[in-house]
Amino acid sequence: MIYFVRRIVGIIPVLLVTWTLVFIVLEIIPGDPVNLMLAGRPASEEVRQRERERLGLDKPVIVRYGSFLVRAVKGDLGDSFRTRQPVTEMILEQLRPTLELSAGGFLVGVTLGVVLGVVAGIRPNSWLDTSAMFVALIGVSLPSFWTGMTLIFVFGTTLRWVPIVGDGITALILPSITVGLFLSGGLARLIRSSILEVMNQDYIRTARAKGLAHWVVVMKHAMRNALIPPVTLLGVQFGLLITGAVITESVFARPGLGQLLLQSVLNKDIPLVQALVVYATGVYIVLNLIVDLLYGVIDPRIKLEQAT
Amino acid sequence: MTVLTTLPKPARSRFAAGRVVRALVVNPGALIGAIILTALVIGAIFAPLLAPFELYATDTGPRLSPPTTGNLLGTDLHGRDIFSRVLYGGRFSLSVGIATVLFAAVLGSLFGVFIGFVGGRVDAVGSRIIDVMFGFPSIVLSILIVAVLGVGLVNVVIAVGIADIPHFARVVRGAVLGAKEQLFVEASRALGAGDLRIMLRHIMPNILPTMIVLATLNLGNAILSTASLSFLGLGAQPPTPEWGAMLSSGREFMRYNPSIMIFPGLALFLAVMSVNLLGDRLRQVLDPRTAD
Numbered sequence: 249m250i251y252f253v254r255r256i257v258g259i260i261p262v263l264l265v266t267w268t269l270v271f272i273v274l275e276i277i278p279g280d281p282v283n284l285m286l287a288g289r290p291a292s293e294e295v296r297q298r299e300r301e302r303l304g305l306d307k308p309v310i311v312r313y314g315s316f317l318v319r320a321v322k323g324d325l326g327d328s329f330r331t332r333q334p335v336t337e338m339i340l341e342q343l344r345p346t347l348e349l350s351a352g353g354f355l356v357g358v359t360l361g362v363v364l365g366v367v368a369g370i371r372p373n374s375w376l377d378t379s380a381m382f383v384a385l386i387g388v389s390l391p392s393f394w395t396g397m398t399l400i401f402v403f404g405t406t407l408r409w410v411p412i413v414g415d416g417i418t419a420l421i422l423p424s425i426t427v428g429l430f431l432s433g434g435l436a437r438l439i440r441s442s443i444l445e446v447m448n449q450d451y452i453r454t455a456r457a458k459g460l461a462h463w464v465v466v467m468k469h470a471m472r473n474a475l476i477p478p479v480t481l482l483g484v485q486f487g488l489l490i491t492g493a494v495i496t497e498s499v500f501a502r503p504g505l506g507q508l509l510l511q512s513v514l515n516k517d518i519p520l521v522q523a524l525v526v527y528a529t530g531v532y533i534v535l536n537l538i539v540d541l542l543y544g545v546i547d548p549r550i551k552l553e554q555a556t
Numbered sequence: 557m558t559v560l561t562t563l564p565k566p567a568r569s570r571f572a573a574g575r576v577v578r579a580l581v582v583n584p585g586a587l588i589g590a591i592i593l594t595a596l597v598i599g600a601i602f603a604p605l606l607a608p609f610e611l612y613a614t615d616t617g618p619r620l621s622p623p624t625t626g627n628l629l630g631t632d633l634h635g636r637d638i639f640s641r642v643l644y645g646g647r648f649s650l651s652v653g654i655a656t657v658l659f660a661a662v663l664g665s666l667f668g669v670f671i672g673f674v675g676g677r678v679d680a681v682g683s684r685i686i687d688v689m690f691g692f693p694s695i696v697l698s699i700l701i702v703a704v705l706g707v708g709l710v711n712v713v714i715a716v717g718i719a720d721i722p723h724f725a726r727v728v729r730g731a732v733l734g735a736k737e738q739l740f741v742e743a744s745r746a747l748g749a750g751d752l753r754i755m756l757r758h759i760m761p762n763i764l765p766t767m768i769v770l771a772t773l774n775l776g777n778a779i780l781s782t783a784s785l786s787f788l789g790l791g792a793q794p795p796t797p798e799w800g801a802m803l804s805s806g807r808e809f810m811r812y813n814p815s816i817m818i819f820p821g822l823a824l825f826l827a828v829m830s831v832n833l834l835g836d837r838l839r840q841v842l843d844p845r846t847a848d
Contacts, residue, residue, distance in 0.1 A: 276704060277703060385836075386829070388776070389825055389828040389832050390828075391784065391821060391824050391828070392784075393784060393800070393803060394824065397821070398818075401810055401814055487692060490696060491693060494696075494699075495788070498788055509696065509699060513700075513702065513703040514790075528693060528696050529692070532692055532693065
């Protein structure tokens, strides 16, 4: 219990450091925010001054930094320069399509990654292993924007099997495969080496010595232990999912957080960039915490209290 | 009494070029990787000699033409020869990838050496920064950095390079911590060697094989990431024939002429795959501890 509290308190400095970095980075972005906000429209000095006051730009950096932190915690990071809409609202609107894409991509990626990794790992150096690892190599080497474009061209515009735009579940198939392929290669390699390691353990030999069938040994004894290391890398998978989402949304012209991030950067919509990065770091840090805490649940051998 | 006129040579490190080349050639995967990569590099270096048309030449044939004898891989919207552009594209995509890895390797190593050598609180804080950066969505970090620096290929190198720093910093830090405790380091310190000398003469040669493996494994990713950013419009700008940028500008016309999208993507895929094939084998040869 003490460990849990300690870990939860422990994320505060990490959040503080990352958010401070975000603040500093956006402070040094060249260009006057008021000019960016007016986006080239002519305005009198009076209007500019009023905007400057409204945005709090007339206050010293330290005051702005303080109010930024307070607003970050409260989830109110100001209004978009472009749409004048609260940025938190804009992000929430785009959350659903990205979550759907991530879930679809995760499903495809984990299924493919586990199958390839297990097939390769239980028969090391066989032709199955070589073929599975070749597929995994293709997975890690394929540029996902190219995969997406190829899928669109073959299954969308030429064969017309699935729609490439729209809101339905069928429109999610190709984007999910695009993200999934990107994830699966690395995951398959990880699971393979994890299984190889587990298969050499004493308890596997014991299970075999008891006369258990090969598949029982693999499925019940090896799998459970072999999947622990990949689970701990869920945080890394999150990073890959986000990367996959940014690129895939762009290729398929899907709405979502990736598109929002890209557009906010291209438009220099500072409050939106700021909010997206602040929330991404928040989610990333909390996710890593959850993974760490889950670690002890999945693998009872690890006593979290002792680990500290 | 005999006087030592020449200092004894330091023991050969595990990095022996001849052995490495032999090990790569006997492995079919690495051999295929080496052949593909060599072909792409030769194509890029000798593009002015090999390409049938000049870098930015338009109307080299009918617009959006499929592959013909005149235009081996067809033409794009402006009638530019896709084969020539793919050859020239290697100059941008490959060199940007290499520059990114060099950037990350140099800064990452310096950071790793610094925190590993100083130790204590500096090491604790530094390691925490590495941890946080490690799994952080690198594309978010890269996009943020491009937002600060502005759009362009050089800025993409810096952005992806910074996101790549923790990979190198972590390994170098670990190696420095390990080496600090070694007897040969203690011995040379006893002989009066300074920190810098110990670093350069004793610790760096020891981690060189690991660094080479790491750099190769990261190169594939760097080529992919920089091309992705160009595809998103943050890196190379048209009409630069960088592969990612070529795919980006061809995406709307691929239904009229698929070769506009097939060949730059294929070149990119082959480049990344060949580097990965070489990296995997290099790791088995040079750094067996981390290989399966």
